[in-house]
Amino acid sequence: MLVVPGQPLELQAVPVPALAEGELLVRVTACSLCGSDLHTAHGRRPHPVPTILGHEIVGRIAALGPGPAPVCVSGRPLAVGERITWSVCASCGRCDRCLQGMPQKCRQLVKYGHSALRSPHGLSGGLADYVQVFAGTAIVPLPDTLTDTAAAPASCAVATAAAIVRTIRQQLAGFGPDGGSLATRSAVVLGGGMLGLSVASLLAAGGVGRLVLLDPVADRRSRAVATVPGLVAAPPPPQIDQAWVASLLGPAEADRSDGADQRFEADGFDVVVEASGAATSIPAALELTATGGTCILAGSVSPTPGIAFDPERVVRRQVAIHGVHNYRPEDLVTAVEHLASPAGGPLGALAGPVFPIERVNEAMALAATPEALRVVVTP
Ligand SMILES: [Zn+2]
Ligand SMILES: [Zn+2]
Known part of the structure; x- marks a missing residue:
């Protein structure tokens, strides 16, 4: 147990309490x-x-x-x-x-x-x-096919990721005739830790059109590519500009259009998930969000200094910003099912x-x- 923050944990004997009804x-x-x-x-x-x-x-x-x-x-x-x-x-x-x-x-x-x-x-x-x-x-x-080790992250990282993807689908459902479909959407995940990888794995399993993960650590990018099919990993750039965004979005834009007259230049990602909690990553997440896009903030779970962002950009682009923290029971069910599925196996x-x-x-x-x-x- 933790007795003094910053000091090693200690092993101590604790009596088991009597259980009440429902426990x-x-x-x-x-x-x-x-x-x-x-x-x-x-x-x-x-x-x-x-x-x-x-x-x-x-x-x-x-x-x-x-x-x-x-x-x-x-x-x-x-x-x-x-x-x-x-x-x-x-x-x-x-x-x-x-x-x-x-x-x-x-x-x-x-x-x-x-x-x-x-x-x-x-x-x-x-x-x-x-x-x-x-x-x-x-x-x-838990199904017998899922090991204890693989199942352990379900109840925080993977279930929170499931809540994030549920929130994204609810938001997208308000736009266009294809409702909450991910197939025609582009997504970028900031942060290749367990939460970011879980979001990426669920988005890939949900058939998202284009999936990019940003992380400054090369080994984490390699692991993300090896874990999530179709994922493109890149380091976050020192400066986000349209050419860089286009370089990550370009080929998919042509893929997802029905004809030449349908090809529009995207001004960002339809879905942005900030999963790192790094202070510099939050303004980047807002910057990367396309017109009509959804920006989920989920990584910031310890006190973080305030950030500066351009509110006009958020207004003119009609960006939806959602905070997601923890999850509902159905998200834990989604998490366990995903980890037990072929698509979620590499994540577990x-x-x-x-x-x-x-x-x-x-x-x-x-x-x-x-x-x-x-x-x-x-x-
Ligand atoms: Zn946790
Ligand atoms: Zn209550």
Whole structure:
């Protein structure tokens, strides 16, 4: 557990609490380290301590609380021994935000791996032998074909990516006769970490017309190209200009048109996803968005300095800017289905290496390097 931010994690014995109705005790089988675990461990964002980190968790049900068995997202009662993953948040289901379809912003939200040890939700981090799973959590059983390691990133990175792609489709549905179709759209993802790769993998599986990923690290670009079919990777340019945008969009413009008179010069990408959280990347994301395009900001999850951007550009281009943070239950279902599908297989294969929990500090150190994508810890 994290006792002092900036210091190594400590292994400590913690009593297992009695389960209430609707709760589960899960024996953890894998927990992958997310960028936000690193932000917290290094003290880059406020967090109560001591705390058990880890919110990308897979495990087997070890015990059920009293009363009727909790159900999975499809409504089926769960049983001891089932292998599951679950949403990063538990929601009340009754507050205004839950009722508005934003359970991830519930007024009584409990986030796994984000609670003080000395709280009613102390045993909720995945860097432990057991996790208490609370009522109001979306639980998704895992298919046998999906390994613990490959499934671990589902409950944060891949499900958040699914929420991003759902948001994009909802936005596109308001434009033109082809509704939310991705086939005629161009997309650029900024950031080749697990979130960016997950978005790219889902967009490719959704048949997006043109897919570009920007990342300054050559190894990360190579990994993106090897993971996502049809993806073009490039370093972000020092200065974004029309010629550069056209060089990435050019061939696809001809491909996607029906005839010569349909070929218009694009002024940017229809879909832009900022998945890196780097401060310099946010104005670039806005700059890259085409007229009528959608710009999703999802990477900024620790305090970030303010940015300067040209509001006239946003107005004249009718750019839609969406923030996406966490996700709804159906997004976790999409994430698990994608990882278990042939299209998502290469994405799941990126998780690792695996460290036993006794070496959690080695795992945390490796996870902090730019080459690492999803280091996995097993109890
Ligand atoms: Zn996370
Ligand atoms: Zn609520």
